[in-house]
Amino acid sequence: MSRSYKIHVPATTANVGPGFDVCGIALSLSLTLAVTIPAQPSASSSTPILPVITYAGLDSSNVPLDPYQNLLTRVALYVLRSHDIHSFPSGVTIHAHNQIPFGRGLGSSGAAVIAGVLLGDLLGNLKLPRSRLLDFALMVERHPDNVTAALVGGFVGSYLKELSPEDTSAASIPLAEVLPEYPPDAGPQWGMDPPRAPRDIGHYVKFGWAKEIKAIAVMPRFELATAKARGVLPETYSRKDMVFNLQRLAVLTTALARSPPDPDLIYEAMKDRIHQPYRMALIPGLPEILSTLTYTSHPGLLGICLSGAGPTILALATHNFDAIAAEIQRIFKKEGVEVDWEVLEVDERGSWVEEITNETS
Numbered sequence: 001m002s003r004s005y006k007i008h009v010p011a012t013t014a015n016v017g018p019g020f021d022v023c024g025i026a027l028s029l030s031l032t033l034a035v036t037i038p039a040q041p042s043a044s045s046s047t048p049i050l051p052v053i054t055y056a057g058l059d060s061s062n063v064p065l066d067p068y069q070n071l072l073t074r075v076a077l078y079v080l081r082s083h084d085i086h087s088f089p090s091g092v093t094i095h096a097h098n099q100i101p102f103g104r105g106l107g108s109s110g111a112a113v114i115a116g117v118l119l120g121d122l123l124g125n126l127k128l129p130r131s132r133l134l135d136f137a138l139m140v141e142r143h144p145d146n147v148t149a150a151l152v153g154g155f156v157g158s159y160l161k162e163l164s165p166e167d168t169s170a171a172s173i174p175l176a177e178v179l180p181e182y183p184p185d186a187g188p189q190w191g192m193d194p195p196r197a198p199r200d201i202g203h204y205v206k207f208g209w210a211k212e213i214k215a216i217a218v219m220p221r222f223e224l225a226t227a228k229a230r231g232v233l234p235e236t237y238s239r240k241d242m243v244f245n246l247q248r249l250a251v252l253t254t255a256l257a258r259s260p261p262d263p264d265l266i267y268e269a270m271k272d273r274i275h276q277p278y279r280m281a282l283i284p285g286l287p288e289i290l291s292t293l294t295y296t297s298h299p300g301l302l303g304i305c306l307s308g309a310g311p312t313i314l315a316l317a318t319h320n321f322d323a324i325a326a327e328i329q330r331i332f333k334k335e336g337v338e339v340d341w342e343v344l345e346v347d348e349r350g351s352w353v354e355e356i357t358n359e360t361s
Contacts, residue, residue: 004356005122007033009115010153010347011100012107013215013307013314014145017252017270018245023157024107024149026347027215029099031111033072033119034356038091048090057098059108068186071109072096074174075116079136080124082194089123101340103223105308110146113137114351122353134204135197139173146308148204153350155256158204167198208257209346216315217307218328218341224282229309232278241273248272261318263295263302270303270316283311284335289328298324 011029015021051067067073067088077088096115100108117136121128128136130151137147144158173194252269255262280287286306293315295301300320307314315324325341332339 012149017305018248020274024145028345034095051092059102076120079120105312107146210259218313220311266302
């Protein structure tokens with residue numbers, strides 16, 4: 001008898017003001033997979049049937065459906081082959097429903113990586129602990145803030161241990177940021193003997209989160225590749241700028257947990273000098289948004305920053321959500337940029353897998 005499962009992975013916002021490559025928050029948009037694993041055929045059966053992948057939801061027309069090129073199934077195969085399981089179970093079907101826009105700074109690739117790791121764990125019946133799932137995710141996505149928040153949920157801080165060149169340069173690891181993201185030459189022989197992920201390479205802590213705070217995500221209708229956004233960053237920073245960020249980060253991680261939230265404290269603690277100043281030219285309207293929206297001009301606003309590498313704007317607020325979003329929308333419109341926006345909750349549960357029971361009368 002076939003078995004059916006649901007895999008749920010939340011969207012994330014990373015960096016979170018001064019927390020560049022450190023802090024992430026899981027949000028109430030999601031990537032969900034409906035996975036059906038048929039009863040396995042006998043050993044005498046013909047060639048195994050490759051997984052059939054279908055997509056619905058945002059940006060679904062842009063996703064390759066070949067299991068050797070799709071990021072989800074490439075990551076799953078990497079996990080399987082790291083455990084000496086060299087092929088997918090025969091006849092698996094995977095239907096993905098995506099609510100996370102691609103290339104907008106809401107963790108679409110991180111969600112795909114976590115979904116792929118959970119899929120590999122499920123298909124191989126590996127029953128890996130959460131720490132080991134994170135190891136495999138970090139071999140694929142080298143920035144821990146997005147994937148950690150997607151896996152464990154809530155508001156998290158994380159770090160990644162240094163890896164050796166041998167660990168990081170293997171062509172048989174499906175790196176999320178390598179372009180093209182879906183190599184055209186990927187096939188059955190790719191990654192047959194991948195390097196095993198070192199253990200405990202990622203560590204994290206969950207911070208508290210005040211129940212009054214919601215996240216307004218204002219999403220411009222254009223993509224910004226993470227690689228391009230990273231390309232504008234300098235190799236070195238001044239001591240003054242590093243101290244600026246460290247001071248604010250130390251305050252922010254506690255301030256966002258306090259109830260009622262203190263807008264005077266949080267607004268200044270959300271400022272950044274490590275990545276946002278260098279990305280101004282990539283996002284029309286960003287300088288005005290960061291400089292003119294304040295907690296005094298817009299009551300309810302706590303702080304504002306880029307979500308991930310952008311172009312989405314993240315505004316944390318307790319009320320007055322429509323007016324805050326409308327002002328950001330107005331500034332973007334002056335620059336000829338159309339946007340969508342949503343008020344999102346923080347997803348404290350993170351990723352999960354459940355078996356679906358088909359009841360018959």
